[in-house]
Amino acid sequence: MPGNRVVVYQGPGSVSVETIDYPKLEIPDEVATGFGVKRKAPHAAILKLVSTNICGSDQHMVRGRTTAPVGQTLGHEITGEVVEAGDDVLFVKEGDVCSVPFNIACGRCRMCDEGKTGICLNVNPARAGAAYGYVDMGGWIGGQAEYVMVPYADFNLLKFPDRDQALEKILDLTMLSDIFPTGYHGAYTAGVTTGSTVYVAGAGPVGLAAAHAAQCLGASVVIVGDMVADRLTQARSFGCETVDLSQGTPLPDLIEGILGEPEVDAAVDAVGFEARGHGKGASEAPATVLNDIMNVARAGAGLGIPGLYVTGDPGGVDENAQVGQIGVRLGLGWAKSHYFVTGQCPVKQYNRQLMNLILSDKAQIAKAVNATVITLDDAPTGYQQFDQGAAKKYVIDPHSSIAA
Known part of the structure; x- marks a missing residue:
């Protein structure tokens, strides 16, 4: 099984790209222990990243302005291709290209029933709400990586209707995650x-x-x-x-x-x-x-x-x-x-409609935020330039999936 390269916080002002274990269809230990639930996650999927972005929220951690520990994996703006789906995943399949809301949500609790997916009650024992690769958010592995595990995949993933069209518009669609x-x-x-x-x-x-x-x-x-x-x-x-x-x-x-x-x-x-x-x-x-x-x-x-x-x-x-x-x-x-x-934006309240605006050429969000593609290895430089006020939104392309 291959490893998984991911961006890791190394202390104030410093990140690196490290190799960790390839994802498993399992929820984090602190979530399983905190809620007394099974760690195995047949409801989950593993995605090969097509694009993943550097966010200002990540920058707060990297500046040392949160309680994030050294070793915290980073990244919650995720777009990827499903490469493995658990036995309980019914409606997405291998090969689907999907946007992943940065909110991790179970789709089963009172808050999710009310559409408040930013404060799901079953994904973080410390407080309501969770996100990938973020401090105090449940221990979920970050998505500035080659691969990521997405729990409750049928609920969380937004499948793009046409793969070729999605890849053509990926610099706009990558902004749907956050x-x-x-x-x-x-x-x-x-x-x-x-x-x-x-x-x-x-x-x-x-x-x-x-x-x-x-x-x-x-x-x-x-x-x-x-x-x-x-x-x-x-x-x-x-x-x-x-x-x-x-x-x-x-x-x-x-x-x-x-x-x-x-x-x-x-x-x-x-x-x-x-x-x-x-x-x-x-x-x-x-x-x-x-x-x-x-x-x-x-x-x-x-x-x-x-x-x-x-x-x-x-x-x-x-x-x-x-x-x-x-x-x-x-x-x-x-x-x-x-x-x-x-509070956190409940991404699922908006992402499908905004996807439709992008696909019908009614929104040009990549142009508005000056989307700029970098490699995974260039992520540390991207963080430095972003911190210096660069007027760019850095989009990481871990697998050279984005056309020039």
């Missing part, structure tokens, strides 16, 4: 609809995906804010307005300069807990973005918060931030009757 649904979730839950004006904080890949999703939802103007010039240029490349927060000009003034008024109909936080204050050289201030979006969202507006916030941050700016307690002006949001939607 950032396109996550960005869409941020925009949709913020209430973006026909004619909306929208502010998206952050021009990283999730922010760009949220901006493109807002366009798909019919927004009239999408404004993206960031402090990295290349990322703002990328946002403008597909029709967004932008504001440069490195200059220190108050955000409402910047928005008024575009819209003629200092408020928007909906706002999205695509930055998360490593937010910084405004202006060149601004220090970290983790509540900045949440306070910004409350400030510029009109009364009664929705705030979509797909940006990651954690309960354990060793590098937090103070003792409160280190446990996820930050200085949010909740009174402002309360006074303006805002509503907030937080």
